Amino acid sequence: xxxxxxxxxxxxxxxxxxxxxxxxxxxxxxxxxxxxxxxxxxxxxxxxxxxxxxxxxxxxxxxxxxxxxxxxxxxxxxxxxxxxxxxxxxxxxxxxxxxxxxxxxxxxxxxxxxxxxxxxxxxxxxxxxxxxxxxxxxxxxxxxxxxxxxxxxxxxxxxxxxxxxxxxxxxxxxxxxxxxxxxxxxxxxxxxxxxxxxxxxxxxxxxxxxxxxxxxxxxxxxxxxxxxxxxxxxxxxxxxxxxxxxxxxxxxxxxxxxxxxxxxxxxxxxxxxxxxxxxxxxxxxxxxxxxxxxxxxxxxxxxxxxxxxxxxxxxxxxxxxxxxxxxxxxxxxxxxxxxxxxxxxxxxxxxxxxxxxxxxxxxxxxxxxxxxxxxxxxxxxxxxxxxxxxxxxxxxxxxxxxxxxxxxxxxxxxxxxxxxxxxxxxxxxxxxxxxxxxxxxxxxxxxxxxxxxxxxxxxxxxxxxxxxxxxxxxxxxxxxxxxxxxxxxxxxxxxxxxxxxxxxxxxxxxxxxxxxxxxxxxxxxxxxxxxxxxxxxxxxxxxxxxxxxxxxxxxxxxxxxxxxxxxxxxxxxxxxxxxxxxxxxxxxxxxxxxxxxxxxxxxxxxxxxxxxxxxxxxxxxxxxxxxxxxxx
RNA sequence: GGUCCCGUAGCUCAGCUGGAUAGAGCAACUGCCUUCUAAGCAGUAGGUCUUUGGUUCGAAUCCAAACGGGAUCACCA
Numbered sequence: 001x002x003x004x005x006x007x008x009x010x011x012x013x014x015x016x017x018x019x020x021x022x023x024x025x026x027x028x029x030x031x032x033x034x035x036x037x038x039x040x041x042x043x044x045x046x047x048x049x050x051x052x053x054x055x056x057x058x059x060x061x062x063x064x065x066x067x068x069x070x071x072x073x074x075x076x077x078x079x080x081x082x083x084x085x086x087x088x089x090x091x092x093x094x095x096x097x098x099x100x101x102x103x104x105x106x107x108x109x110x111x112x113x114x115x116x117x118x119x120x121x122x123x124x125x126x127x128x129x130x131x132x133x134x135x136x137x138x139x140x141x142x143x144x145x146x147x148x149x150x151x152x153x154x155x156x157x158x159x160x161x162x163x164x165x166x167x168x169x170x171x172x173x174x175x176x177x178x179x180x181x182x183x184x185x186x187x188x189x190x191x192x193x194x195x196x197x198x199x200x201x202x203x204x205x206x207x208x209x210x211x212x213x214x215x216x217x218x219x220x221x222x223x224x225x226x227x228x229x230x231x232x233x234x235x236x237x238x239x240x241x242x243x244x245x246x247x248x249x250x251x252x253x254x255x256x257x258x259x260x261x262x263x264x265x266x267x268x269x270x271x272x273x274x275x276x277x278x279x280x281x282x283x284x285x286x287x288x289x290x291x292x293x294x295x296x297x298x299x300x301x302x303x304x305x306x307x308x309x310x311x312x313x314x315x316x317x318x319x320x321x322x323x324x325x326x327x328x329x330x331x332x333x334x335x336x337x338x339x340x341x342x343x344x345x346x347x348x349x350x351x352x353x354x355x356x357x358x359x360x361x362x363x364x365x366x367x368x369x370x371x372x373x374x375x376x377x378x379x380x381x382x383x384x385x386x387x388x389x390x391x392x393x394x395x396x397x398x399x400x401x402x403x404x405x406x407x408x409x410x411x412x413x414x415x416x417x418x419x420x421x422x423x424x425x426x427x428x429x430x431x432x433x434x435x436x437x438x439x440x441x442x443x444x445x446x447x448x449x450x451x452x453x454x455x456x457x458x459x460x461x462x463x464x465x466x467x468x469x470x471x472x473x474x475x476x477x478x479x480x481x482x483x484x485x486x487x488x489x490x491x492x493x494x495x496x497x498x499x500x501x502x503x504x505x506x507x508x509x510x511x512x513x514x515x516x517x518x519x520x521x522x523x524x525x526x527x528x529x530x531x532x533x534x535x536x537x538x539x540x541x542x543x544x545x546x547x548x549x550x551x552x553x554x555x556x557x558x559x560x561x562x563x564x565x566x567x568x569x570x571x572x573x574x575x576x577x578x579x580x581x582x583x584x585x586x587x588x589x590x591x592x593x594x595x596x597x598x599x600x601x602x603x604x605x606x607x608x609x610x611x612x613x614x615x616x617x618x619x620x621x622x623x624x625x626x627x628x629x630x631x632x
Numbered sequence: 633g634g635u636c637c638c639g640u641a642g643c644u645c646a647g648c649u650g651g652a653u654a655g656a657g658c659a660a661c662u663g664c665c666u667u668c669u670a671a672g673c674a675g676u677a678g679g680u681c682u683u684u685g686g687u688u689c690g691a692a693u694c695c696a697a698a699c700g701g702g703a704u705c706a707c708c709a
Binding site for chain 1: 634635636637638643644645646647651652653656657658664667668669670671672673674689690702703704705706707708709
């Protein structure tokens, strides 16, 4: 409709304004809710052209449009805004089009280029936590939204399964796990612990002993005993201690941290962990066996958690397999002159002309750093999927700089697809008590949180739900759908880019802008339709109420909303739209008779509207990874 | 310190490609279930859109600075 009006205005600009007009002068906006109208044209841009008041300009354009666009029934000018009112027929046609269109709002599958979405990408040394939940829900939802918008999508992750952090868990398990009566160390099988939890426990265990050993070393130094340490260490320590004199508390804290780092670097534990990493890289059979064993425990645990979260992946990449991939690319880039080598043998890229720094891409000993493998993995993915057009990396905003550098390097290496790589940079999740810190035990565990949320949903649903006729299994499933739906909605309704506050109490709320509120509206419509008897949604000629037009208006926006959510990679756009739609519908539901409407034609039309709302809710929730129960 | 992000009601968030009187939810207070699921609806109250300048017919929205908060600046990942 906007296009139609725009075209008519452009075609008749000479007659209307006595001059041609630029297309961008024609600005539409949604009519304010408190004034009558279905679409608003901003007339300010034409005032200069017409050399008259905004009101006169509006009247002139309004009269012209009313005479030339059959769907426009009337118009009114208020404060330089031309409010157009569309005819009853127009809205009936809109409703019928929405009803008849398969998957209204979605684009033809495969009509847009193939995209890869990376999300989750956890370390395999500890269980998933609240931060991973935001990451996973976002990545999964963005994938679904891109599919809805016509893209083919490959969901992926790169599993951080190697490195010093993994060795720490392994070492701690070997050193500190108690033996049972059979002489076995702790395993998921003999403890009943979930694999990722068990490995995580030993990561914490490592840290505990690590800190203890560092503390003892510092105490030894403070007594002036440097018998087991190098002269450099002694000098460094003495200098730090000197530097503390006369400083304020904050500065002293900073220096103490540096002393602690110094001590940590001297611990036997870290030395052993590093040694283990070297052995791992040399494929030492014993270390490799330990590594595959403990990783397999973690994967079993992760699988349970992913299933609970309702996310999945099409293709997995393992860092242990990809970490060397980038080295060849670096050598190639070195030949191309993209990179340069320093005297010590390390390889760098100079990004100062792009406003960034120099960045290392290969260590002096020839080993790969983090970004090296990311270069390799990206290129590898595009060769694995020849039709791949772009990639979305769902990674927290603490890595903004990393991705800026990565994309720039790929571009400089000559990969044109680098322009289609996007860092979906999401903000941290804060708790009311502050930041999550694993060391301080303030991390919210993903499994525990989901269990709690489902438990609460169960209690509330037993209290107020409509559970009659449901089996125990169906009830359990419903509690899960409501609990998890609430949690997902809570994490997805906020703009991904923004840091957000996670309030445990609010996350299980059922009222207001929440998942269960939306699910409830869906269930209520399902109940209406189930009780309505035989349905007949043929196009009819009825006089629509303003409440009904409001709903049709919002339904008609759906294609735009999906497109916006897809191009901005923002599930929040879907969440907020769905919430608005549900509010509009609930207002209608409470003030208008539906099933109890005596006029059959009007009743059917209201059910038709209700049914389209239910379908839209169901589709939207699915885009967010949330189920829409029929009864609750 | 350099770079980047953020600052809207008591709290959590929408609105930000400039447009009308800045919106929701939670919390507080009032009403509405003999009628389709009250996990609902209607209403009251709550604002210096951090501040100051600039651009503009028009600024929460764009630009600059200040203040406040955060992230990042490893031959870690």
